[in-house]
Amino acid sequence: MSAVSIxxxxxxxxxxxxxxxxxxxxxxxxxGTTYNSYVVRGLRGVAVIDTxxxxxSDTFFKNLEEVARYDEITAIVLNHLEPDHTGALPELLRRAxxxxxxxxxxxxxxxxxxxxxxxxxxxxxxxxxxxRLDLGGRQLMFLNTPFLHWPDxxxxxxxxxxxxxxxxxxxxxxxxxxxxxxxxxxFRFSFEYYHAHIMRPFKGNCSPxxxx
Numbered sequence: 713m714s715a716v717s718i719x720x721x722x723x724x725x726x727x728x729x730x731x732x733x734x735x736x737x738x739x740x741x742x743x744g745t746t747y748n749s750y751v752v753r754g755l756r757g758v759a760v761i762d763t764x765x766x767x768x769s770d771t772f773f774k775n776l777e778e779v780a781r782y783d784e785i786t787a788i789v790l791n792h793l794e795p796d797h798t799g800a801l802p803e804l805l806r807r808a809x810x811x812x813x814x815x816x817x818x819x820x821x822x823x824x825x826x827x828x829x830x831x832x833x834x835x836x837x838x839x840x841x842x843x844r845l846d847l848g849g850r851q852l853m854f855l856n857t858p859f860l861h862w863p864d865x866x867x868x869x870x871x872x873x874x875x876x877x878x879x880x881x882x883x884x885x886x887x888x889x890x891x892x893x894x895x896x897x898x899f900r901f902s903f904e905y906y907h908a909h910i911m912r913p914f915k916g917n918c919s920p921x922x923x924x
Contacts, residue, residue, distance in 0.1 A: 713771075715778040716891060719873050721753040721850065725760075725775035727768035730887045735796075739909055743902060744887030747772075747796050750877055751779050752870060754847025757786030760811070761868055761877045766799030773800070773807075782808040787845055789814045789852065791879030792865050793822050802827060805834055814839050816856050819864035839866070857881060861910050880910070 716724040730744035747764035749772060758780045764772040785808035790798060793815075805811065813836040815823055820838060827834070839845075839854040855867040860881050868877040884906035888896045 713775070713889060713891075715751075715775040718750065719870075719875050722870065722873065722875060723751045723775075723779045724891065725749050725751055725772060725779065727764045727771040727775075728887050728889060729765070729768065732885075732887075735885055739885060739906070741885040743885065743899070745796075745885040746887050746891075748883075749776075749800075751776065752847065752850065752852065753780065753784075754850040756846075756848030758784040759787040759789055759845065759847055759852060760785055760804065760808075761789045762791055762797045762879070763788075763800035763804055765796045769800040769803060773803070783810070785811045787812055787814055787847070787852075789845070789854075789868050789877075790819070790823070791868060791877060792862060793819055793826055794862065794880075795826075797879070798823075798826060812837055814845060814854070816840075816854070816858070816864050816866040818856075818858060822862075822864050844871075861913075 713728060718724055726749045727747045729747065732741045732744045735741050735745060747768055749763050750761040752759045752761065788804060788811045790813065813834060815836055815838060817838040817840055820836065823836065841854065841856045843854045845852040851871045853869045853871055855869060857865050857867055865879055867879060867881060884903040886899045886902040890896050
């Protein structure tokens with residue numbers, strides 16, 4: 713697939729993996745999976761939100777180059793650090809050396825461990841709920857969502873456009889080249905299977921902390 717317009721100045725640049733049948737050993741993926749990555753364009757810069765599994769880097773970079781130049785990329789937002797979100801990150805950092813990486817406050821140690829020895833020196837900014845990134849006329853707001861389903865997870869909200877980039881929070885393993893869920897039809901079985909195995913086990917970790 714090529715880049716797909718999601719909203720004004722927003723494109724999906726991910727990749728489809730229709731033949732995948734097992735994810736992380738424990739999950740069956742009878743309908744394959746989709747690696748979701750996005751580009752958000754502002755007046756003063758471009759943000760890339762998540763990347764793709766390393767084996768699909770060529771597709772990712774082809775799609776990215778359809779909608780942005782590397783010297784325009786000022787931010788790389790990682791909502792989650794699993795390899796299906798970060799596989800293309802080392803090469804993206806090499807191609808876009810001026811980009812700052814934005815991750816949740818729980819993510820720095822995990823990111824360094826994930827990237828070594830590929831990247832020994834890179835710039836990153838930890839963000840918390842309510843922090844914002846100004847791209848020029850467009851603002852991204854961050855929402856930390858720890859243990860949905862890793863400690864590092866966060867969501868990113870594009871203010872004014874009504875677009876949420878939720879990482880894995882509302883996701884499942886399902887591949888369809890129509891991409892939009894209202895075109896695909898009923899895939900609730902994949903959604904419920906994914907949440908039962910990936911989100912629900914961490915339910916206790918997500919409970920609000922009592923206040924004094």
